[in-house]
Amino acid sequence: MGIAISNLSVRYGAETVISGLSLDIPQGCFFTLLGPSGCGKTTLLRTIAGFAPASGGQIRFGGRDVTELPPHKRAIGMVFQDYALFPDKTVADNVAYGLRARGEKGEGVERKVKAALERVGLGHLLSRHPAALSGGQRQRVALARALVIKPTVLLMDEPLSNLDAKLRVQIRETIIELQREANITTVFVTHDQEEALSMSDLIGVMNKGKVEQLGTPQQIYATPRTGYVADFVGAANRTDVAVRSTSPGLVEFEVAGNRLLATDALEGPAEHGLLVLRPEDLKISSAPVAGLQSLPATIRGRQYLGARTSYSVECAGGLVLNAELHGAGHDAFLPGASVHLGFDPAAARVIRS
Amino acid sequence: MNPSLLRSPWPWFSALALALLGVFVVYPLLYIFTASFFGDGGSGWVQLMHDGRSLAAIGNTLVLACVVTLCSTLIGVPLAYVSARFRFRGKLLITLLPLITLVIPEVVTAQTWLMILGNNGLITRFLKGHGIFLPSFYGWFGLITSMSFIYYTYVYIGTVAAIGKFDAQLEEAAQSLGTAPVRSRFHVMLPVIRPAILASALLVFTMVVGNFAISTILGHNVPLLSVAIYQAAVAEGASNLTMQSTLASTSVLIVMGLLFVNRRIIARGRYEIVQGRGAKPQPLKGGQGVLVSAAAGVVVAISLLPLVTIAVGAFTVSRGPVMRWGEWTLDNMARVFITAPGPLVNSILFAGIATLISVAFSTLVSYLVVKKPNLVTPLIDYVAAIPLALSGTVLGVGLLASFNGGFLSLTGTSTIIVLAYVIRRMPFGMRNGQAILHNIPNSIEEASISLGSPPFRTFLRVVLPMMLPAVASAAILTWTTTVSELSASLLVYSGGRETLPIQIFRLIDSGLMAYASAYGLVLVAVILLPVVIATTVFKVDLFGSK
Amino acid sequence: MMKLAATTMLLAGFAAAGAAAADPVIYTTNPVPAVEAVQAVIKEKAGLTTGIITGGSGVLLRRIEAEKATPQGDVFWSSSANTMGAFKDVLEPYTSPELAAMPADLRVPEDYFQPANVHVVTVMVNTDQLNGSAAPGDWKDLADPSWKGRIVLPDPANSSTGYTIVWGLSKLLDEATYKALVANLVVSSSSSAVPKGVAMGEYTVGITFETNSYSYVDGGQTEISIVYPSSGTFTTPEFAALVKGAPAGDNAKKTIDTLLSKEAQIELLKVAFRRPSRTDIQVSDFVKLPELASIKVFKIDEEEAARSRDTFLAEWAALPKAGSSK
Numbered sequence A: 001m002g003i004a005i006s007n008l009s010v011r012y013g014a015e016t017v018i019s020g021l022s023l024d025i026p027q028g029c030f031f032t033l034l035g036p037s038g039c040g041k042t043t044l045l046r047t048i049a050g051f052a053p054a055s056g057g058q059i060r061f062g063g064r065d066v067t068e069l070p071p072h073k074r075a076i077g078m079v080f081q082d083y084a085l086f087p088d089k090t091v092a093d094n095v096a097y098g099l100r101a102r103g104e105k106g107e108g109v110e111r112k113v114k115a116a117l118e119r120v121g122l123g124h125l126l127s128r129h130p131a132a133l134s135g136g137q138r139q140r141v142a143l144a145r146a147l148v149i150k151p152t153v154l155l156m157d158e159p160l161s162n163l164d165a166k167l168r169v170q171i172r173e174t175i176i177e178l179q180r181e182a183n184i185t186t187v188f189v190t191h192d193q194e195e196a197l198s199m200s201d202l203i204g205v206m207n208k209g210k211v212e213q214l215g216t217p218q219q220i221y222a223t224p225r226t227g228y229v230a231d232f233v234g235a236a237n238r239t240d241v242a243v244r245s246t247s248p249g250l251v252e253f254e255v256a257g258n259r260l261l262a263t264d265a266l267e268g269p270a271e272h273g274l275l276v277l278r279p280e281d282l283k284i285s286s287a288p289v290a291g292l293q294s295l296p297a298t299i300r301g302r303q304y305l306g307a308r309t310s311y312s313v314e315c316a317g318g319l320v321l322n323a324e325l326h327g328a329g330h331d332a333f334l335p336g337a338s339v340h341l342g343f344d345p346a347a348a349r350v351i352r353s
Numbered sequence B: 001m002n003p004s005l006l007r008s009p010w011p012w013f014s015a016l017a018l019a020l021l022g023v024f025v026v027y028p029l030l031y032i033f034t035a036s037f038f039g040d041g042g043s044g045w046v047q048l049m050h051d052g053r054s055l056a057a058i059g060n061t062l063v064l065a066c067v068v069t070l071c072s073t074l075i076g077v078p079l080a081y082v083s084a085r086f087r088f089r090g091k092l093l094i095t096l097l098p099l100i101t102l103v104i105p106e107v108v109t110a111q112t113w114l115m116i117l118g119n120n121g122l123i124t125r126f127l128k129g130h131g132i133f134l135p136s137f138y139g140w141f142g143l144i145t146s147m148s149f150i151y152y153t154y155v156y157i158g159t160v161a162a163i164g165k166f167d168a169q170l171e172e173a174a175q176s177l178g179t180a181p182v183r184s185r186f187h188v189m190l191p192v193i194r195p196a197i198l199a200s201a202l203l204v205f206t207m208v209v210g211n212f213a214i215s216t217i218l219g220h221n222v223p224l225l226s227v228a229i230y231q232a233a234v235a236e237g238a239s240n241l242t243m244q245s246t247l248a249s250t251s252v253l254i255v256m257g258l259l260f261v262n263r264r265i266i267a268r269g270r271y272e273i274v275q276g277r278g279a280k281p282q283p284l285k286g287g288q289g290v291l292v293s294a295a296a297g298v299v300v301a302i303s304l305l306p307l308v309t310i311a312v313g314a315f316t317v318s319r320g321p322v323m324r325w326g327e328w329t330l331d332n333m334a335r336v337f338i339t340a341p342g343p344l345v346n347s348i349l350f351a352g353i354a355t356l357i358s359v360a361f362s363t364l365v366s367y368l369v370v371k372k373p374n375l376v377t378p379l380i381d382y383v384a385a386i387p388l389a390l391s392g393t394v395l396g397v398g399l400l401a402s403f404n405g406g407f408l409s410l411t412g413t414s415t416i417i418v419l420a421y422v423i424r425r426m427p428f429g430m431r432n433g434q435a436i437l438h439n440i441p442n443s444i445e446e447a448s449i450s451l452g453s454p455p456f457r458t459f460l461r462v463v464l465p466m467m468l469p470a471v472a473s474a475a476i477l478t479w480t481t482t483v484s485e486l487s488a489s490l491l492v493y494s495g496g497r498e499t500l501p502i503q504i505f506r507l508i509d510s511g512l513m514a515y516a517s518a519y520g521l522v523l524v525a526v527i528l529l530p531v532v533i534a535t536t537v538f539k540v541d542l543f544g545s546k
Numbered sequence C: 001m002m003k004l005a006a007t008t009m010l011l012a013g014f015a016a017a018g019a020a021a022a023d024p025v026i027y028t029t030n031p032v033p034a035v036e037a038v039q040a041v042i043k044e045k046a047g048l049t050t051g052i053i054t055g056g057s058g059v060l061l062r063r064i065e066a067e068k069a070t071p072q073g074d075v076f077w078s079s080s081a082n083t084m085g086a087f088k089d090v091l092e093p094y095t096s097p098e099l100a101a102m103p104a105d106l107r108v109p110e111d112y113f114q115p116a117n118v119h120v121v122t123v124m125v126n127t128d129q130l131n132g133s134a135a136p137g138d139w140k141d142l143a144d145p146s147w148k149g150r151i152v153l154p155d156p157a158n159s160s161t162g163y164t165i166v167w168g169l170s171k172l173l174d175e176a177t178y179k180a181l182v183a184n185l186v187v188s189s190s191s192s193a194v195p196k197g198v199a200m201g202e203y204t205v206g207i208t209f210e211t212n213s214y215s216y217v218d219g220g221q222t223e224i225s226i227v228y229p230s231s232g233t234f235t236t237p238e239f240a241a242l243v244k245g246a247p248a249g250d251n252a253k254k255t256i257d258t259l260l261s262k263e264a265q266i267e268l269l270k271v272a273f274r275r276p277s278r279t280d281i282q283v284s285d286f287v288k289l290p291e292l293a294s295i296k297v298f299k300i301d302e303e304e305a306a307r308s309r310d311t312f313l314a315e316w317a318a319l320p321k322a323g324s325s326k
Helices: A043-048 A091-101 A106-119 A135-147 A163-182 A193-201 A218-224 A227-232 B002-006 B010-037 B044-049 B052-087 B089-095 B099-105 B106-119 B122-129 B140-164 B168-176 B181-210 B213-218 B225-234 B241-267 B288-313 B330-339 B343-370 B377-389 B392-402 B412-439 B441-449 B456-484 B489-490 B500-509 B513-537 C002-014 C031-047 C057-066 C081-085 C097-101 C139-143 C160-172 C176-186 C193-201 C210-219 C250-260 C262-272 C301-309 C307-316
Strands: A003-011 A015-025 A030-034 A058-062 A075-080 A154-156 A185-190 A202-209 A211-213 A237-247 A250-255 A258-265 A272-277 A283-285 A291-302 A310-316 A320-324 A338-343 A350-351 B318-319 B324-328 C025-028 C051-054 C075-079 C114-125 C150-153 C183-190 C205-207 C223-225 C235-243
Touching: A003 A043, A015 A043, A015 A058, A015 A211, A030 A043, A030 B241, A043 A075, A043 A154, A043 A185, A058 C081, A075 A135, A075 B441, A091 A106, A091 A237, A106 A135, A135 A163, A135 B441, A154 A163, A163 A193, A185 A193, A193 A218, A202 A320, A202 C223, A211 A218, A211 A227, A211 C193, A218 B002, A227 A272, A237 A283, A237 A320, A237 B140, A237 C081, A258 A291, A258 B089, A258 B441, A258 C223, A283 B225, A291 C002, A310 A338, A310 C097, A350 B044, A350 B089, A350 C097, A350 C210, B002 B089, B002 C250, B010 B241, B010 B343, B010 B377, B044 B052, B044 B241, B052 B089, B052 B181, B052 B225, B052 B241, B089 B288, B089 C051, B099 B513, B106 B122, B106 B140, B106 B213, B106 B288, B106 B500, B106 B513, B122 B330, B140 B181, B140 B213, B181 B225, B213 B500, B225 B241, B241 B377, B241 B392, B288 B513, B318 B330, B318 B513, B318 C160, B318 C210, B324 C160, B324 C210, B343 B377, B343 B412, B343 B500, B343 B513, B377 B412, B392 B489, B412 B456, B412 B489, B412 C176, B441 B456, B441 C262, B456 B513, B489 B500, B513 C176, C025 C057, C025 C097, C031 C051, C031 C250, C031 C262, C057 C081, C057 C235, C075 C081, C075 C114, C075 C250, C081 C235, C081 C301, C097 C250, C114 C160, C114 C210, C114 C250, C139 C176, C150 C160, C150 C193, C160 C176, C160 C235, C160 C301, C160 C307, C176 C183, C193 C205, C193 C210, C210 C223, C250 C262
Parallel strands: A030 A185, A030 A202, A075 A154, A154 A185, A258 A350, C025 C051, C025 C075, C150 C183, C150 C205
Antiparallel strands: A003 A015, A003 A058, A202 A211, A237 A250, A237 A272, A250 A258, A272 A350, A283 A338, A291 A310, A291 A338, A310 A320, B318 B324, C075 C235, C114 C205, C114 C223, C114 C235
């Protein structure tokens, strides 16, 4: 069942947290709301769940209007950051809770609970209490508890942020597997771009109560439509540039006295734009490289990071850009060295500023 | 307001709670305030200004409260310090202190003090033999001594917790900077634990202002506010509603003024308790250890004396008011259980019902206040705290005046006793419940709702079980304080509805110490039984020693 | 929890079963031993089981007044005529046959109340605390400055006993002696603290009713002695009364008859040391108390005392005393 949100607004007292938001999440989609804290992503999730009342607009699950429906009647499955397991109940009773709330009894419940826990690899911990589980185990129980009731949508509020880095990667996989298996529409809230990029079918990058860009992970990363998205998802050099001329697909711009070409992402005529250039798309070499636009430059700073090296490079006209080199010899350049900085126009984008 | 909100049960519960509090807390209070202005003989406040005895009672009460607060602090703080920071022989006894004050009826304590320090008391006679003459125990001397030795416990409990939390590193830091240990303690620790001391001192102050049992037994020729209120309410022949209301209002105003001061001090926010690594108790050995355990032992022994007295008195032969010490009998106990079991039955019945109601109400209301805030919940929170400012005597007067006929006639019923119990003890349950609920994350509840369990069922199935250990300990504390309640119930009870404390009070008043001791001993047992069962069988942590 | 609830329900049923509807209910100010003794006599003599409601006289009388429309009590027992006078309209005159055995001067007009016993004011002395003083024989002995602060009496402002004593003394003694005596007095806000204070040695002398002081003598506290002042002491009768519209009807009257009967009064004398209102009981046959005839009594005018209460108390309040709290 898909989720359709139209013209939704949420207010707390005088403060508007979300205004006029519309969003379509297709059936079976793993949808991630990505953004920094305070951007409204959790509020949006809680409004979908029904915990935060909508002050305007409409939410539909598979065509059914649920805007006025109390949360316990929305048939959602929810997973929380702090797991929210019932501490006085065993693992099995935690998982059985939703089934019993639906009036199911007896052996059927036991069978389903056991199957659900086995699916997350915890079939042996039925009679434990949550306090005796590790963080990762707790989140698996929470996942089993949310899914065993076969909810119409699965809502997850930063479920991985209380776990350590290695565990996070493991549970990511578990979540993806289960979601694919159940083919359940999922809304996943996170502030971690890596999580978002690695797990999602679709990502909505949120800013100030609005979805700033909606797209596949590749679209979001490769073709950010705003400076905010470019900056939040991955690192990016962002510079205001003056637009000189456009030809189909390409734009000629001027920055710090240099005239250069980049992909035209302005979406219409403009005099100024924002150049977005990922550090890993910049090449440093001692001589200009054929096929790349090249700028004479000087190394100003250098951070050795093991698998890569990050450089701060000053180009002609005082323009400073960050560049990142990978592969053999990535740490070869020293501060003060005169170099050439090159990039492919296809990798650079000028967007509306 | 969002229409979906009204479909949830919580707004309705809020309204119901507010209505109940309005009728049973606000209305009696307003009734008293109103009655103090419009009486038969004009405004009670004008009458008060011309009533020397009442003015003296107010003045005496304030002086007494100041002195007792000071003495209690001087006993309680050092005791708390040594027991939080040192290990020594007999320290376990000191941890029994809170129990002792909780369970011994104040009337019994006062009577015991008379037997020791009265004109004919053991110590008095001993000192007289050595040419030292003590002042009469009736009046100031007795009031200050006996109240200080009861109320220091509250200072002790409050301070010991604060010292336990105090970061010993601060003290060590001060010492490393070259301050001597004693000075560093004063300069570093005192300011940090001051709010706790201040809060418990204010509690003591309000308890002295509201004290009835000791005041009436030892006050004698020192007029005191709560005794004056009581007498205005039930004096032979006349019941002066205006005067009793005026005096009761005065008591309320004093305590409210104090709570206001307390808030101001806390609001200044200068005193943040530094949470950190508490100091490990240091063993005290040799002379120092003996000295500390002896001093602490004396304090504990003095607190324990009344218990010993009633234990002996309960089995001592008596003829009328005269005790035949050394002759033993079971007659007194037979009276409690067989001949006149009314007070025992009443106490268990009334306090049991009141505890159930009080705990249920305060649990639900604290849930509303913490988890389901709406426009009226702050008001509910505020109103539910009002009884903290009412002494038992004031509450009794208020209930008696408000529910005597009129739209709700409760005078002479058991209901009004239970009501007095519930109102008096409910704020403690509220405070407890709110503290617990703040520790239960909202997500637990939302998890349950998201799994399809409606809000109220979620409260019953998920929140309540999580609160249960805390609710159980609140129930037990409510029980102990309710069973021993005297000052409010003494005003609202009617014949045949005597409770154990009332019966003890009446028997001591008639000088029948042996019977009073027997009822007193049974009362202590009735109070202690659930405490003992809870702490040993169910391992409930009653005093928040964690 | 459930178990506790069940137990309390059971106990409630048990408690309620204690009192049946038709039995007379006595509203009484008397202490438990006295009440139990009288209940036993009523049961034996009249075959009636009585319900008991205890409380202060003011509280009980006001309650009778409050229950005027549907009376719950049958008999009020006991208080002074002055206190009961204000509640005449909820009480009913009843000329009990037993009144024939009472002296005429104890009876009240129309027999509105029935004399139940006679209180005698005594000087209770703790001889251990005399410390060289001679035991007092009369009021004027207590006026000596050496007694300052050693004599306790109930506060006249809130105790009718205290008022009777002080009013009587003001009439009996000349002004100088009266003021000197008052200057020695300690006033106790609680009347029960007076005998207790003397028995515990807190005070050497207490001015209190015979029933209170004698209970210590009877108990075997040998240092307590009772003095009947030679120039005269005061007596005050206490009364029982029938509640108007008493639901128990004739049984209520029977209860009063039994209360006034010889058997009940002897029991009261033996158990609670209440001097009978009847003339046909030889007190010394039962307790070691002198006959009323051998005690010099100074007659006071109770009605005048009641009339002048406010003025007298104001004057009294202005007199210097030993136990003044300021």
